[in-house]
Amino acid sequence: MGITSNSPTPQTKCVVSDHRVEVLDVLVNSAIAELSLSLFGKFQAFCPPLDLVKKCVATRWKLKGSVTSSAMANGFFLFSFINQSNMATILTDGPWTYRNSNFLSLCKWKPNLDPWSDLGVVTPMWICLPGLPLEFWNLEILKGITNSFGNFLAIDSITQYKSHLLFVRVHVNVAINTVFPTKVILSLSWTLGFNK
Template sequence: MAMTLARKILGPRPNIDIVRELSKHKWALKGQVEITAMSKMALSLTFSCKEDMSRVLCDGPWLIDKSMLALQKWSPKMDLNESFFVQAPVWVRLLGLPLEFWVEDVFKGIAISFGELLSMDPIAMARRRLTFAMIYVGVMQGTDMPLSIEINSRLKKMEPTFEI
């Protein structure tokens, strides 16, 4: 289940064949994806290629046939029978973060301030864009979002700002 995404759907559940067509044509996958209806309002997507899973997760949420499909990594704690989102996926743009902090451990530490890290910006991780980095976090309903956090290192202390 390590390469599985699952999430409830906001709006009417699209026909699973439409989701399969999206996976073939719009996602341009390198590997295979198995799509399963888990409940009336939830889908499971199991990927054979980790890169495909990361890209689909990072590029979402997806609008499919008048419904929004917001994905997150599957975990045993997920309650797909809930009638509302307990956790909302949010992209956080990190502005003014020096390049020496562009490492997975720092991004994970920043994500904790918001919620659960769902994914990291693959473009920033590959350093193909150096103006800002982004992390995709699951924010619990009712959580106050920080406007800045303090990062300490042996070299300097800083407070990057965020856009959500």
């Protein structure tokens, strides 16, 4: 059985055979190219309605050019940009929140992302560790702490040079479905806890 589109060009032809659908590579590659300027994201605490997400994006992101926000299955959103620069700005300038407490985890869209299975989807995120005693402001110790819930990427320059001592700021790759602890216990010859 064959199915063809109304278009006379052979590039848009799809063939169905025994429940298998074969799609020409040119169509898939075109869609991948279009989606390459998109970010895939999910809010950590709750999923706000799409109209509120669009308003939040318009007021908080302040991009030169537009961004299209689309709701997906399982509480995910797709944010499509008009250029690489805008997308990179949003990806690196976070973390982004809705109502100052609902964090938005973002990662670059990639083929075969399944919103019903967010396992394996990772996103870079800046996290803050307030109240960490100064003797733990060591790169290797910070790697150990953050590697317990993600993969360490970097610390910011303020943390590195101890320009302020209010909190440590660490960049980590985390699974998009990570639930962060409100308290981290550091085990030494004595036990010390500090709140997030």
